[in-house]
Amino acid sequence: AQTVTQSQPEMSVQEAETVTLSCTYDTSESDYYLFWYKQPPSRQMILVIRQEAYKQQNATENRFSVNFQKAAKSFSLKISDSQLGDAAMYFCAYRASYDKVIFGPGTSLSVIP
Amino acid sequence: EADIYQTPRYLVIGTGKKITLECSQTMGHDKMYWYQQDPGMELHLIHYSYGVNSTEKGDLSSESTVSRIRTEHFPLTLESARPSHTSQYLCASSDLSGSTDTQYFGPGTRLTVL
Numbered sequence: 001a002q003t004v005t006q007s008q009p010e011m012s013v014q015e016a017e018t019v020t021l022s023c024t025y026d027t028s029e030s031d032y033y034l035f036w037y038k039q040p041p042s043r044q045m046i047l048v049i050r051q052e053a054y055k056q057q058n059a060t061e062n063r064f065s066v067n068f069q070k071a072a073k074s075f076s077l078k079i080s081d082s083q084l085g086d087a088a089m090y091f092c093a094y095r096a097s098y099d100k101v102i103f104g105p106g107t108s109l110s111v112i113p
Numbered sequence: 114e115a116d117i118y119q120t121p122r123y124l125v126i127g128t129g130k131k132i133t134l135e136c137s138q139t140m141g142h143d144k145m146y147w148y149q150q151d152p153g154m155e156l157h158l159i160h161y162s163y164g165v166n167s168t169e170k171g172d173l174s175s176e177s178t179v180s181r182i183r184t185e186h187f188p189l190t191l192e193s194a195r196p197s198h199t200s201q202y203l204c205a206s207s208d209l210s211g212s213t214d215t216q217y218f219g220p221g222t223r224l225t226v227l
Contacts, residue, residue: 033214035215037216037218043220044218044219044220044221045203045205045218046218047215047216047217050215089153091155091156095214100158100161100171100172101158101214101216103155103156104155105154105155106153106154106155108153
C-alpha cells in the first residue's frame, strides 16, 4: 500500500531565511504525481507545487522548489526567502494514475519575524 | 468566479440531531471528496465521487452518507450526530479529465457536537 511520511511535525524558520520540509513515500508504481499543499490557519488549503514522476527536472514555483529523488522516494519542499505568510500546515501528497490522493500527516511551519 | 463552497462554516449542534453539510463547486469538476480533519492533524478521506450517481467510501470508516445527484453538489449527511463526530470536514473537487488531478479545497465546516 502506498504511504506518505512527513517526519517533521513542526518546523520554524527566520523570516527571509530558507527552510526545507521533508517527505518520503512508498510505492511500487513508476508513474505517479506528487504534491505539496499549504493550509494556513483558518484558511483554505491550496496547492503549492506539483511534480510528475516521469519528469526528471525539479518543479519550481517562485520561492518554492522541490528536490525530487525518485530512487530514494523522497520529495522535499524548499521555501526560499521565507515570509510571514508562509506560516501554515504543509501536506505532502501522492497520487498514482487515476487513484485516490494520499496525504501525509503534515508539517506545521512557523515563521519567526 | 469558479470556486468551491461549503456551508455552514461553523456548526454547533446537540447529540442525536440530523445534519447535512453542503458542498458546491462551480468548476465543472467530475470528482469530489469529503475529508475529515482534526485541528492540526492529517486528512482522512471519508467519501468520494467520480460523477453523478457515483459514491464511494474512503479510507476512514464514517457513519455519514453522501449523495451526488448533480455534478456541482456533494452533500454529506449525519443521521444522528454524536460528540465523536466533532471535527473539521473539508470538501474538495478535481478534474477527472486532467492527468494531474489537482484538488481544490473548500473552506471547511467546523462541526461541534455537544
